[in-house]
Amino acid sequence: MFSSETLDKFAREVAKYPADQKQSAVMACLAHAQEEKGWLPAEAIEAVANYLGMPPIAAYEVASFYNMYDLKPLGKYKITVCTNLPCALSGGYHAGEYLQQKLGIGYNETTADGKFTLKEGECMGACGDAPVFIVNNRSMCSHMHPEQIDKLLEECK
Amino acid sequence: MLEIEIDGKKAQVPDGSTVMDAAQQLGVYIPHFCYHKKLSIAANCRMCLVQVEKAPKPLPACATPVTNGMKVFTHSDLAVKAQKGVMEFLLINHPLDCPVCDQGGECQLQDMSVGYGPMKSRYTEEKHVVFHKDVGPLISMQEMSRCIHCTRCVRFGQEIAGVMELGMANRNMHSEIMTFVGRTVDSELSGNMIDLCPVGALTSKPFRYTARSWELQRRKSVSPHDSVGANLVVQVKHDNVMRVLPRENEAVNECWISDKERFAYQALNSEARLTRPMVKQGGEWREVEWNVALDYVAHGLKDVAREHGGDAVAALAAQSSTVEELYLLGKVMKGLGSGNVDFRPRQADFGTDFKRAGTPWLGMRLADIKDLDAALVVGSFLRKDHPLIAQRLRQAAKKFTKVSMLSVTADDQLINLHASLSVAPSQLVFALAGVVKAAALAKGLAVPDGLEAVAVCETAQRIATSLLAGEKRAVFLGNVATQSADATQLHLLALELGRLTGASVGFLGEGANTVGAHLAWALPNGANARQMFAQPRKAYVLMGVEPEFDCANPQQALAALKQAALVVYMSAFKHDPALEYADVMLPIAPYTETSGTFVSTEGRIQSFNGVVKARGETRPAWKILRVLGNVLNFAGFDYQSSEEIRDAVLGQSGEFASGLSNDLGGLVLAMPAQPAAGLQRIADVPIHFADPMARRAPALQQTADARPPALRASAGTLAALGLAAGGQARVRQGDGVAVLDVQQDDNVPADCVRVAAAHPTTAQLGEMFGEITVERA
Amino acid sequence: MAMMGAINPVLMAGLNGDDGWRLKDYVARGGYEQLKRILQTGLTQEDVIGEVKKSVLRGRGGAGFPTGLKWSFMPRSFPGDKYVVCNTDEGEPGTFKDRDIMRYNPHAVIEGMIIAGFAMGASRGYNYVHGEIWEIYKRFEEALDEARAAGFLGQNILGTSFGFELFAHHGYGAYICGEETALLESIEGKKGQPRFKPPFPASFGLYGKPTTINNTETFASIPFILKMGGEEFLNLGKPNNGGTKLFSVSGHVNRPGNYEIPLGTSFAQLLEMCGGMRGGRKLKAVIPGGSSAPVLPADVIMDCTMDYDSISKAGSMLGSGAVIVMDETVCMVKALERLSFFYHEESCGQCTPCREGTAWMYKVVHRIENGLGKPEDLDLLNSVLGNIAGRTICALGDAAAFPVQSFIKHFRGEFEHHIDHKTCLVPKDVQWAGSGFHKIPA
């Protein structure tokens, strides 16, 4: 199911917790699993659950509770735009609209070439740098005004 | 103790009590949904908000610990306003479909919303809709918009059933109860979630839309399905059993029943019922009047007895027969001059007959399981054979009880086990001997004679040590131990272990009335359940048994029945195979249509009444046997009621039977010779194939537990046999053959294959725990 | 640049952007000296807690609970495992200070947690890091590796019998995990659903063991408090409001960002440090402590000093120190709609009033914003929020109720205008001009 690299990561996460608390690593393992697969198909969730010795539905509860897990396939680049109030006051909505226009899709949609998926996100804890995006759950982009957005889309190959 | 005052009423409650506990003690009702006395506290519904003196906010009674001198108001303005507020929230997204809801009339939400007065909804937004789910044949999750997210069902799975199959996925108002990607709910206790659901979200699939709750009459009964004697409420409409629910009895079943007990009733109203006496004449079956049938039986039996002697007649009864039925059956046989009567069709070793000091039983009360410091279960498919005892041990293990298993498969009992050892059936006796020896060594006592050569493994030591510590310990012998070819030695070893450790020794009990059958003396003076087939007789009476499924060696039983001159078949159900070897079929009443008595494995005497009129020409078996005795002109058959018979058998016993004892006299410990190496069969009796009712309950037959038996063996054994999982294998015992799917199951010990009994595909095979040959098919 | 500005900085003093976060830099700034002093001069647990008490450090996560007092609740003689947990989940809209602390001064957090572990006899800690700041989480793990390699973490720290293990656990997008018991559930590998209290974490916390949870900034302050002494730290601020604090200023100011200033500094001064209002527009309202704090109109906030007591007296909360500044171009209905959506979206879903009530409130505000409001809606909202506040398992219910309550209280006219006229009181072109969040006209 998972590459040996991912399995190594699993093992490193499990080691953070007391021996009888393997389930604690579920969030991290699901995140690694998603990184490898691009999203979280049910089989991946079940495999993580089995790896940690927890019921699959308990792992599914976790995967469906936290926003950054993707339970449906999505584009190569997931761009999450913060539109919460502090960002909105500094152009968060505008940035989102600009992105939508450029990509020709709305939120929760994927471009026809399968490259981009747009999501609306809640406060990312970087309101001073508004507007902010997160690409693929990993890299935070600050001050996303139109020129910056153009540059970002350029870089996403 | 803490003092508390609720609505002006004072009470003393133990430390650690919640306001809800105190209110229940005082008889003050506080509305609630998520709170359930058997489940952990979630405090999520917020219905139980009450005012507590000095607290600025209303507090949930279910989760608020009592402090000394606390004053609580459940009806103050603050409390009522809070409760009404919660009620409003619960209703805004709840469909207003009470008239068509299956829960209508027994819905806590409906009751409470009525109690809080008619409220014109201030909510004008669109209602949230939740998609329905299919979770199998028993529970309907068709209207999940009704769910109020109390999570009782989720907690039940995690805490009581021991397996989390339902969860609450997503978050915020999109929270939804579901299984993992459309899986079914497979726990053998799953139906209890239907009872726990306070609204109409989880409902009974078989019951849905068959009746409205107010049309139902509620009658008390007792479960015929296992040795616990679960107390039931049978709900009846127009002489049909519509639904079976648990009747709370903390000492017996608490508030639970197994799915088998809940859904087997479907068989009662079905076409599968035998409703008229039938006689085979000239190879043709004919429906006849009772007097004709009974004349035929009486003459037939009398003729055989006269011509061939009483010993040519034998009778075999099911363990779910009542005390009254078993007693009269024994009496009829005695009148015929036969001592060949038995109720233990699955037993292989009868070495303890005539050596028992009393009636074998659990050795303790069910309710005391929670207080055990340690328990050892020997030879059992515990969860499936005894779901409610497994449940009690599961709860006990969560607290402090060290529960160990010594059995023939490592099936997950969903119990946090202290130690577990699984061995081939023939090795069970050596494994138990190892524990006995370990106990002797640990205590510095002499190793019992005969056990000198027995090996002691680490697990055996661990088990022995656990049984030596603490105050209350128990050793339980399960069905596999009872049915083992080494049953006598296992029994002796258990007694020895009890003697060495101070643990009580007992039997989990094969059937609903195993103890009662002993007490009714339906035991052989002559041929036992095995001998009566091994040395074929001329005539047989079968009461409630389906020999293909219920006998230790169905092959042998069938051969004997087929050669017999007369087979009298008493059953509540049509049983096609019997059409071939039986000569008379007598429709006898199932537990819902007769009065009678079961004595549970803890010795509890529970009498019950019929709850519906007997179907068609069906008659209670005790009445049939009484008439038979009369027709045969035997003395002592003039009982007017089942109570009279019961009193004749049990005396005025009260709540528990007397004469219970597992002690043996005149037997010595002697290890059998190590069997020649060979492939051994392990036969479980799958829970929904275990009795004639369950076998005919359509919903139960669609569950995961009712999948047709496969050949299951460990990876190593499969490789050695040249079998591959997913393929098929031909198994053979004697001249019986079955072709089965092959499954890898590493819980099966090496050199064993698990091939379940009690199913048409395996009915032609032989000994449940005997040798077996396997080849690729 | 680490900070947009500061007055008497403590936590962020001497920081030089991304360059100064490594162990060697922290040590050069005097880092880990306090841990050494404690372990090598034989300071007792009481000594450490006493110093923290003296500083009147109040929890920086939102509730402002005195940290020394919280630490003294831990059963110190408890024999089994005990835990110290750091809350870097920072999800409260407007708050972005912990990210910068972790980015520029991670070892201060680590040293603070080790000292906390020592003071409360805990041998294991976790730092729960907001999932959205993945890069910072990775950096923190690197910092942990450095600390481990240097012998500040692990068994027998600095050759003493004291041992402490510390790990990072990342979130993955759930605001509620900032609530301390939800956070514990999340570390346990479950949904982040808050627990009913009592029992409190000090007696039943992570894995059921005694646990203390503090905010990142709280822990990061500890080494500095020990260094300068509790009293001096207290004197940096004002009585009952010890020390400096980071304020995350966002919205309509010229220079949004983090500012470390003494508690008790006036709001006017803070606004000035931020370069004043963007475009020179008029201040309309400020949410002074993160989005769940009640909003204050301009005239009220202009009279406040930035400390727990002053803001509380003005009818709001200092909370996490997130200052959301709104100018005259903001439609308050639209602003509330966005916040109400947030709380409804982030409700964990377990308890009835919050799950149902937040969704209901959002739907009503949404209706009003879209011109479908009814005259009775404002009373309805007040009644619904009254049925949520104080009736839920955790404080998210309150957090969702306060904005609705305060927006309606202070800006009722705008809501009524929306209901009566199906449109904003603030003209659309004014909103567009002010980088509001209405759609830009084509």
Ligand SMILES: Cc1cc2nc3c(=O)[nH]c(=O)nc-3n(C[C@H](O)[C@H](O)[C@H](O)COP(=O)(O)O)c2cc1C
């Ligand atoms: C809904 C909710 C969200 C919270 N979010 C955070 C958070 O992101 N960061 C934080 O430090 N505290 C947060 N808190 C407060 C914590 O529950 C807790 O009080 C705090 O971490 C304690 O640390 P302190 O005493 O150092 O402030 C939140 C509380 C609630 C009710």
Ligand code: SF4
């Ligand atoms: S108040 Fe909201 S977030 Fe808190 S426990 Fe209740 S449902 Fe969850």
Ligand code: FES
């Ligand atoms: S019964 Fe108390 S909160 Fe549900």
